[in-house]
Amino acid sequence: MNTKEKNKKLHDTRPKKRHSGLIELIVKNGRRIEKLFALAVIISAFCACFVHVNYDLSEYLPDWAPAKKGLNVMEEEFGYPGTARVMVGPVTLYEAKAYKDRIADIDGVDMVMWADTTTDVYKANIFINYDDIQDYYKDNYAVMDIIFKEGDSSSLTKSAIGQMQKMTGDKGYFMGSAVQNKSLNETLTREISIAMAMGVVMIALVLCATTTSWFEPFLFLMIMGIAIIINMGTNLMIGTISFITFSVAAILQLAVAMDYSVFLLDSFTKEREKGDDPVTAITNALHKSIPSILASGATTIIGFLVLMLMRFSIGYDLGFVLAKGIVISLATVLFLMPSLLLRWGDRIKKTEHRSFMPSFHGLGILVHKVRYGVLTAIALLVIPAFIAQNMNSFTFGNGALGSSPGTRVYNDEQQINSRFGKSNLILAVVPNTNMVTEKNLTDTLKDLDYVRSATSLAGTLPEGIPETIIPKSITSLLHTKDYSRIMIYVKSSDESDFAFQCSDEITAIVNQYYPEGAYITGVIPSTQNIRSIITEDYNFVNILSILGVGLVVMVTFRSLIIPVIVLIPIEVAVFINFAIPYFTGEDILYLGYIIVSCLQLGATVDYSILMTNNYMDIKKKYPEKARAIKHTISKSALSILTSGTILTIVGYGLYFISSVSAIAGLGHLIGRGAFISVIMVLFLLPVLLTLADPVLMWEDGKRQKIIASHLAVIEKKKAFKANRIEKKKSLLEAEQSKAGNAEGGQRTKTDDKKQEQEEVKNNEK
Structure with missing residues (x-):
């Protein structure tokens, strides 16, 4: 095998x-x-x-990011609530009010914002100006903004959403981060x-x-x-x-x-x-x-x-x-x-x-025959591909969690947006120092064309009514001892140039009223921070991964040219893989861009290493380059195709099965990247090896000399050590022999002395 x-x-x-x-x-x-x-x-x-699963990308922002600072303060002061948007219809205005009240009574729901906060919906129709409430009710459909007591992933929040879905039945349409989390939790494990x-x-x-x-x-x-x-x-x-x-x-x-x-x-x-x-x-x-x-x-x-x-x-x-x-x-x-x-x-x-x-011998002949055509084609493609991969339309934030077309979550979102337009929550957390300043800020925010609503305690309390007479259970939603919370719904998606422009303008206005101690957070500001941080991460991560893999290859082969040769086909494959979405008009998750770049490099560079090593071995048997490269392809193709096919199947499996855009897109990039890497290694690498053959052989000869020299030094050290041991052994034997002779001489002298003493005794007798 x-x-x-x-x-x-x-x-x-x-x-x-x-x-x-x-x-x-x-x-x-x-x-x-x-x-x-x-x-x-x-x-x-x-x-x-x-092991828990987190669906909120903002949780991974560094603590020094402005949006993360705001999230931390808000979570400490008010908690980190989940949000959702619910549309009910067709219903009358009074039926919509009844749904709103029932939803507000569900355990886990903290606040429901609807038309009745600004308009008395129980008045006769002739006294109701429907143009004033068209952001919340029109064409017999009502839309409500829900804020939960706990986070998007909380079991209490999921239970509340389940009760709302059961209550509204076929008339209910749901979207928002809490709804997405519930859907993801239910579908990801299965998918x-x-x-x-x-x-x-x-x-x-x-x-x-x-x-x-x-x-x-x-x-x-x-x-x-x-x-x-x-x-x-x-x-x-x-x-x-x-x-x-x-x-x-x-x-x-x-x-x-x-x-x-x-x-x-x-x-x-x-x-x-x-x-x-x-x-x-x-x-x-x-x-x-x-x-x-x-x-x-x-x-x-x-x-x-x-x-x-x-x-x-x-x-x-x-x-x-x-x-x-x-x-x-x-x-x-x-x-x-x-x-x-x-x-x-x-x-x-x-x-x-x-x-x-098969033996793949025919593939080796084909690759060698078209080598210069392949080299020319790649030379013409690589620069446009490199430029195009940096010009893609990227997504950065939680919008990537959206479900694919055909799912209920996707269809509900389209229904709500088509009737009432897009809506996203931006949260301002400001010092609780002055109710007048807070009310003026709220009024200024309400006057912005792209703001659907701006809710604060100072903006909600009737003039002249002190906060102290309101139950603390109500005021704690928007006020604590040190901070006030203002909830601003803007008419935009969670990720677009217009959304970021709105966020920047709101931030500037809040800072005018509160130059110090104010925080702006929410999905849109978090996505802005993710974009600025992750784009800077890419260059660092990409360069470091190339250097790291190159170092491993250099140490493995003890060569300076081989790391360059094995990395070129893989990097070309990465460029082509990420250039395709630009030409097809696809949006890709920037995080996936980084992940697959590192994965494609680290996982598929083995194909290049395998073929290069086989070429170095076969070249010793077949000095002619053409013959050596044909045998190299024949020997390497099965292993490369096996490994590449497995990774391609896995990637496209995720792409076709997952209903989550981020996961499906990631799978598409992985599967296509593995396939392109296999093609580049089988067709581009052989011509690079033959072109670099003189340098490779020179380095190999030099390496063999170094190895031979190293082995010779080892042998000399062994011989020197053995010689020293032999000398020590000889010296020890000589000393032992000398000591034995001396001992023998001593014994002779002792015996002679004893004999003389015996003779003296005999003479005396």
């Missing part, structure tokens, strides 16, 4: 005893390791139930389960076609399943993960980390074919596999770790979980899989079948 063999020859030059102690520990303690992993899976499955099941089935089919045993796909999926469960359970250490992490982490871990188990099994199979017993075979397989598996994992981990350095901390959330998943996958493959191979090695052998894949 063909699979990733990158850096094998290079690492074989290292002493094989390097990992002997660890490998011996793994092989000898297989049963204990199995029990430890079984225990870890049980505990992790239990812990995974307590991700479907995507995961479909991914497993498709990956199993791919593995059955590309392996030579029916049991191998089961083993691979079992190993990855164990690693995924442990990764999900250990997320409890951070308590809460983002909805993006929850949606993509498991399925990406399955797709990206599959190669490690494939490589170890391939090495084990080759060792068994030599006639070794299973224990010896797995020991030798580990010796040969560990360096290459760790090098492959390092490039992917680097791509994810860089995300953790983003100031917009959802990058930390996703990067940590994905990097942790790769580390756990590596540990599962290197520690658990050897024991399972020893346990089930015979099953693999009994279920062997012939290979279903």
Whole structure:
């Protein structure tokens, strides 16, 4: 079976005893390791139930961001309420009032703002000016703004929305962040389960076609399943993960980390074919596999770790979980899989079948034949693609959580917006110092053309009525000891140039009345902050990921030119992947732009590394470049296509299954990016390798000389050490011999003296 063999020859030059102690520990303690992993899976499955999912992107703003400061103050003083917009119809004005009162009585609802706050709807029709209330009632439809007692994700809020939906029945239409959270909570788990099941089935089919045993796909999926469960359970250490992490982490871990188990099994199979017993075979397989598996994992981990350095901390959330998943996958493959191979090695052998894949020799001939055409086409495309990828229409905030067309949440939103226009809440939190100033500010805000309503306690209380006579349970909604809250509904979407212009103007007006201590927050200001922070994060993250992966490749190959060669096809693939939305007019989530850039680089650069390493090995056997590159493509194509197909299937699975725009868009970018990377590696990299061949061979020769010199130095040191030991041994023997002679001479003198004494005694007698 063909699979990733990158850096094998290079690492074989290292002493094989390097990992002997660890490998011996793994092989000898297989049963204990199995029990430890079984225990870890049980505990992790239990812990995974307590990991919470967050759907609010503003939660990941740094504490120094203006909108986050406002959120923190508001949450401390008033709580962080969830919001929704409800339309009821067709109803009469009086029926609408009845619905409003019933909704206000639902447990979990804090405030309902409707036409009756400014107009007496019980007056006779001739006395009601319907033009004054058309923002709340027209064409027999009424729309209400709901503020809940608790946050969007609260179970009390979800229960309140459920009761409202039941109460209004077919006449109810719902939108807003709380409604989106409830919908996401109900659909994401189901959709991700479907995507995961479909991914497993498709990956199993791919593995059955590309392996030579029916049991191998089961083993691979079992190993990855164990690693995924442990990764999900250990997320409890951070308590809460983002909805993006929850949606993509498991399925990406399955797709990206599959190669490690494939490589170890391939090495084990080759060792068994030599006639070794299973224990010896797995020991030798580990010796040969560990360096290459760790090098492959390092490039992917680097791509994810860089995300953790983003100031917009959802990058930390996703990067940590994905990097942790790769580390756990590596540990599962290197520690658990050897024991399972020893346990089930015979099953693999009994279920062997012939290979279903071609030799790919024809592909090598084709690639070599069109090499200059490919190089010319890429040279013409790369600059326009680079420019276009930076000119996309991006989304940044919670608007990305919106459901796709065809879902009830999407249809309800379109119905409400088409009748009453768009509406979004901006919150001003100002010092509670002067009721007159607060009322003047409220009146100024109400006069703005794009403001539907501005609600404050000072603006609501009738003139001359003191706050002290109002129950505290009512005033606490808008006043605390230190702060006042003003709720401003603006006629705009949550993310647009017009919305940001409105937010900036409102901020300027509030600062005129309250030069110090005022905060502006809400969805629109938060989205503004996300945009400014995340766009600055991109350049930093992108450059750092390229440098990190390049450093891993440089250390692995001990080369300066190879990192450049292997990165060019992947970066070109990234440019093309993100240029396509510009030409098709698609909006993409900027966060997805960053995530997929790092993921595509870290996960698919392995394809370039594999082909480059195979070329370096084959070139020693076939010095002619044309022949070497054809053999290289033939040898590498199956592994690259297998890995790339798995990642493509996973990405497009998310794209077609998820009804959440952000997740579907992310899946589309991942699937298309993996496919383009495969094409670039198979068609662009070979011509780059042949063009750079003189430099590669010069570096390889120099590297071999350095290795030979290094080995010679080691041999000299060994010889010198052995010589010293021999000399010491000789000196020790000489000293021992001298000491023995001296002792013998001493004994002779003693014997002579005794003999003389005996003679004297005899003479005396």
